[in-house]
Amino acid sequence: MSETLQSADLVFADADLLDRTVDAVRVAGSALRERFGEVVRYGTREELMRALAVNDDTALDILRPRLAAVRPEAGWVEEELDGGALPSGEWWVVDPAEGNVNHLHGLPEWAVTATLVRENEPVLTVVHLPLTGETYTALAGAGAYLDGRPLRVSETADLGLSIVATSQARPDEDGEVVRRVGSSVTAMLFDALVVRTSVPATLHLANVAAGRTDAFWQFSGARADLLPGALLVTEAGGRISDAEGRPWTLQSKSFLAAAPAVHAQAVATLSR
Structure with a gap:
């Protein structure tokens, strides 16, 4: 065959x-x-x-x-x-x-x-x-x-016009991760239109896949809260990487899902 x-x-x-x-x-x-x-x-x-x-x-x-x-x-x-x-x-x-x-x-x-x-x-x-x-x-x-x-991701091309979101991966997170989350939210508050913060991650990723929001990022994370949304976003035409723009794997320390036209801008903001 x-x-x-x-x-x-x-x-x-x-x-x-x-x-x-x-x-x-x-x-x-x-x-x-x-x-x-x-x-x-x-x-x-x-x-x-x-x-x-x-x-x-x-x-x-x-x-x-x-x-x-x-x-x-x-x-x-x-x-x-x-x-x-x-x-x-x-x-x-x-x-x-x-x-x-x-x-x-x-x-x-x-x-x-x-x-x-x-x-x-x-x-x-x-x-x-x-x-x-x-x-x-x-x-x-x-x-x-x-x-x-x-489903199709957003066509937004300007992070300054984007609704973005993040989530807390787990309670009692490592202190360094907490500080990184806080600094990333501050950076996005300067660069994006609106920042949403809530749990769970999967529902934010469903919104990215549906074109309702333009990007989602998270530091740390688990298989169960990222894998479903990663596939939804990818199959809806979005881009998946870690927060520095490298290919995302289950061993990655961060996660980013975004509409293609704002992905590089989100990476730049999260990498500051």
Whole structure:
């Protein structure tokens, strides 16, 4: 069989797998939506972690068996704060409640995500927003979509006219990373039109892919909060790099996703 036919067969298989992933993520999202509403009170870090775990487990009890059934040979990563390269092969990188802390506080910015990674490259992703019913999807080489409608990044060419965003990768971040985040926000406040700061990263990246915002950056980070959006933005025509403009990998210490015409300007601002 020729390499061309082998590639075509793989794309077809991945496209079918994407549909099945959408189904699984939507069911998990429905379960989390039923738990959403009142602010969950906690007085200690231990109480907070238990509350977060209940949401995670609610979604994972649905996602794990469904995704394992359609790709039983793939490994499984569900720790959303883990970073770095994965071992060889295929892996499900899942965030069962992306923006979990928002969910606990009755804030609407949260999602359920699942991404299939092959040899450390994302090949398909699903990001579902249960409160709106929106589902973002991307398949490597086949584009990015919102509920079946193609996504395209912004055509903005001037950082001074751009809405940009950043996010906190994790609580209790290293002090040097915190200082770098602070200085980057200050720099962007001088150079961009508007700077948005909130969690989770995935929703900012969905906005970049949809052309609603023009750039997103983050220092540090984890696989689960960057891989879904990285594929969405790339397939929507955006540029992905680290904050210094070098190729981004899972080992990178920073991340930048931007519309092509403002990418170099964003790199210049973040590199000061």
